[in-house]
Amino acid sequence: MWRKALLVGRWLVPYIRSAAPVVVVLGLIALVVATWWLGPKWEVSGEFPLATWQTRALVTLGVVLLLATIWGTLLARRLGKVNAEKAEEQKEQEDPILPMERRQRRLLDRQLAVLKNNLPGRRGVYRLPWYLVMGLKDSGKTSLIQRSGQTYTLTNVTRNNRADRNPFGLDWWIGDHGVLIDPDGELLSQNQDAGGEIPQRLWGHFIQWLERNRPQRPLNGVILAVDLAQLSTASDEQREAHAILLRTRLRELMEQIGSRLPVYVSFTKMDLLYGFGPFVRTLSKHEKEQALGFTFRLEGQLDNDDWLNEFAERFSDMITQLNERLPDVLANTRDAEDRAAAYSFTRQLAGMKPVLETFLTSLLSADAFSTPALVRGAYFTSVVQEGVPEDAFVSAAARHYQVSGPIQPAQRTGQSVSLFTQSLFPGVIYPEAGLAGDNRRVVRG
Template identity: 30%
Template sequence: MLNTLFSILSSRLLWGFLGITALSFIIWVIGPLLAINGSSPLEPEVNRQISIGLLYLVWGFGQVIPRLHNAWVNRQLVSSLGKQEAAETGAPLLNDEEQVLAQRFSEASQLLKKAHFSGTSGRKKPFWMRRFSRQYLYQLPWYVIIGAPGAGKTTALVNSGLHFPLADRFGKTALRGIGGTRNCDWWFTNEAVLLDTAGRYTMQESQREQDASEWGKFVALLKKYRARQPVNGAIITISVSDLLTLSAEQRRQQASALRQRLLELHEQLGIRFPVYVLVTKTDLLKGFTAYFDGFDKAKRDQVWGFTFPWAKLKSGNFDVQTAFEHEYSLLQQRLDAGLADVMLMERDGKARAESYLFPQEFSALRPLLSDYLTQIFAHSGFETSLSARGVYFASGTQEGQPFDKVMGELNRALNLPSHDGGTKATEWGAGPQHQQGGAVPPVKGQSFFLRDVLENVVFPESGLAGSNRWWELRNRAVLWSGYLLLSLALVVAAILWFISYSHNRDYLQEVSAKVPAVNQQGQALQAGNLSDLFALLPYLNGLLHLPESQQFDINHPPLTRRMGLYRGGEVSDATNALYQKALKQLLLPQVAQQITSWLRSDDGSDADFSYEALKAYQMLYQPKHYDGKFIHAWVMLNLQRTLPQNITREQLRQLEWHLSQLLETQIQSSPYAKDDALIAREQALIARMPLSDRVYGRLKRLLEHDDSLKPVSLAALGGPQSELVFTRKSGKPLSEGISGLYTPEGYWNSFDKQIDSVTAALYADDVWVLGKSTSDSDKAQTDNLVRQRYMDDYIRQWDGLLQDLALNNIANLSQRINSARLLSSANSPLRQLVTGLSHYLVLEKPAAPQEPGKKADSGNSATNTLRSLFGAREGPALQIRRPRSRKSPSTLLRCWNWRSRYRKVAKPSSLMISSSKWMTFTAI
């Protein structure tokens, strides 16, 4: 619990979040108090919220982006380890041996691209902290293990007790610790990556060129993907077996090979790193197993060896041999001091004898190991000095017969016989049974003095290794380049800020110069007559254009006027507030007076005008039914009717703009008291006209100006030769005909489809304009009356046209003959006229009617005319259903036509069309 609490309190993520939160609190509380040149940019809450949000966003990116970069580098590294590469451009592909080095990750590459490692300390942290403290593969410390073939490198790793998180999932094919490794094995722990190189890479004896090439590629791979710090250290393994069995010359050659590999790492990687000496197979010393047989696991995992001071090693004047002799003697003294306790605890005589011999065996190893290390870490003025961080003794597994160097030398001194040339252990003991039984058998499967060396000494010192000098120089160059760019950006920003400050200062002076003239116009309005709407234009225009500049567009200011110093927005807001105040205090009262004046002067002669005038007046007192576009269009329509001659089109356009800003942007109310008597008088005037007449009048005004309804003329019905035989009694031209409203297309495609919507809109408006509602029966009756009014006008229009038609007055006989010949020809204008009239007089429904709503939408523009606005208004729709028993208007008209007025025209023409026969004049 305490460890978890300490991990939380020491988390950089937690303290970073708290720091950002504290800074956000300062911005929120103290930000409004900060002013720059009289302006407080953090005073609005929205600006503070945006600033705090950006602060958290930047901090979050700072936490996420490095992790994304690490993931990308990790994927690049793993991908490179799993693919085949050519040695250099234009070179052939790698051979089989070289491919093995680059393909060790083939089966685990996909997992390693996303794998995280947390370390032993990370497992004690809370889950959310472990998520943020995990590291990718390339971020872990990397250590290279170098040693001669059979030196026990792999055996030491297999039995070290370290946790290898990928071993269980991908098997233990790389853990072949008995025979030595042939290629490079990669061992992944939560704390570090261990690169177990093949022993032949170190000695390079059998195939020197191939081994050297593979070793060079291995070093190049490290340098490519860990350029800053390719390795964090090197571990060289020295086998006790080699020290005791090899000749002096062989030991010298082996030490020289190790030194050469370390120097190559130094030179090619370009860094200084610590070298840890691990003396393996110490169990082959006589008495090792007997001496340490009583150790439990914790004691077996501890460190047995010594560490040299790093500060002295870096100075270059450190004498490794002298320090080694001193530290080694201390270890020997420690063995001698503990010998008495071991002898007392051991009951077996044979084991006691071997335990007593072990300190002497360990002492006999010192000169051999000292010469070996002196050969590796010798100082030279021509080569890089190697840093021996420490010497540690370990045993991975207890296999094979121990060597008895002390007894071997004693046998040789006394000329006594020895087994295997005096190199193997001499069998001696307290009695014959021990001579037959041999040495104390080792206990297999136990490791001695390995785990803590790696976990508590090597891995925690991953920061001792230096960085690549060239990488540091390049990184420093990039860093200083960034600083230079930032400085340059700061200079450019400072210049732009200065320019922006100067321009904004000039802009404010320009605006200030306009203020006296605007104030003077306002004072003149207060002293003069405010009944004229156009008299307000100079003052309103002055306020509207006050923030504008002749130098730039205030809506799109250039960069040299922005940079956080632009004041056009504040000036525009201030002048807009003043402009809106002027609209409400000056223009709105005049608009209300004009609407009231028009309503008072109404004499009721035009019910539609009276209705719309009352409607506009009511809107100023009923916010629920307010329609700014309607009032705007109504005011402009009436102003244009009585427009003074000295008013220009530009002034009219300016007033229209001010009215739109006043009426259409928000709901307005009249500043004057409501005149109920005036409303009652106007409602009484409107009530004189039946509702059906108002509905029909509105439909008629809408559709008569519909450009999609084409008019019908006698010239079009009779053909191009009509003027040769026909004339109009009124003297009007034959090309002037009937409105397209009074045609089958006009009825079916426009009138019939809009009658319900217009009627419903008037019903809804009557509720609040006239203060009355209509029942369903009244609505049905109104519908019939509207259609009957249309039929009456339809017949009246066509009656007037036909009654106005006559033959041309012919003076002489020859013209009469020509006229008769033309009238009786196949393309007779009379025949075409009668045939065309049959279509319009019967009022048949068109075969392909237009889509609903197209006629109603044509010409609807609230800014052009008031009648178009009425067609576009949306009001509460009232459903009007016609009784099923009622005959349709077309049926009524058709029956009426056939029975009375148009029988003489419609019947012969229909017979002529159906039978394709000639028709005599007497039949007409």
């Protein structure tokens, strides 16, 4: 019964609101008529307060003034609303990016509302750790998120309508153990030749939104997705530009939210190194699910860049382990070409050590002018085996001699499996959610 009454009430509300001014005016007119018609007969404690026409005239004047006040207030509100809309239209004409910022805020607020509805309470937004997954376009970050073995129940229900979206947006992946925010690569690259002011403004607006809605600890960490295959074939200048661009965005982020963030580097698309497929084919299911890489020590770090020395040591140890596994791989591989490819894979990966060291130094080394990132680890992943693998050595030689390199056969996408990612988030990243620093401005209060 009450439910039906509530539904009827909701149905009547719009009609009541639209009819309210008319009802008020009619009510006041009825009051004036009653004052003159019935007023002289109104008795209070043996007296007739409205017996004289002067008293009734004063009451009528009061009613008219009340009516004028109500009417003027409503008119002023409408006029103020119209003026505000005109002012907003003028602002949007002067600043065409402003509507995009408002649309982005609306979409972000919508995702935040979903999160709060499912995690109620004052500290609801802090009950799950938040991570920003950063990477340039085609870095493989979205595939890494999708195929990391996590369940994104809320995300499947609340995916943004692609039509109601900015040219450069952010996707949210709300899982059982964490929230991953996935910005479009263009928000990070901010290509000035293609209207770079738009992604620049939207990026800054997003950081401000983070600080405003999760002020104490806007993020629990950052995951950098870097295309390993692209690094293997890029020139030194291209690698340097890639590193500096990501470094700039990371610096902007940490300066704005006022905290030092843990950073995890995921080298994606490992499958595009020639020989990867034959090498991993012989690995067990358990080995394929484990994270391939290393987490740096927290204790005993005397310098912000001690992790670079540890990277060199741990990378060499990883190559040693792969080489120790190589005889078994070769013994269990029948095809001679596949055996040669598997052997080439370990050599390519070993040969990338100086490339990765230089890249990571440019990307994450400390300087005297900004808060250094808390670099936690480097990991190697492959989630979709597609595309044409390249032999880094052969490609480098071909570029040196200015000749075309051999074209390898494309991988068959129907056989893709997620490799070295299943334990990366739940086993490595999420357990360290408490390492992020609080916003210094909020702590100082």
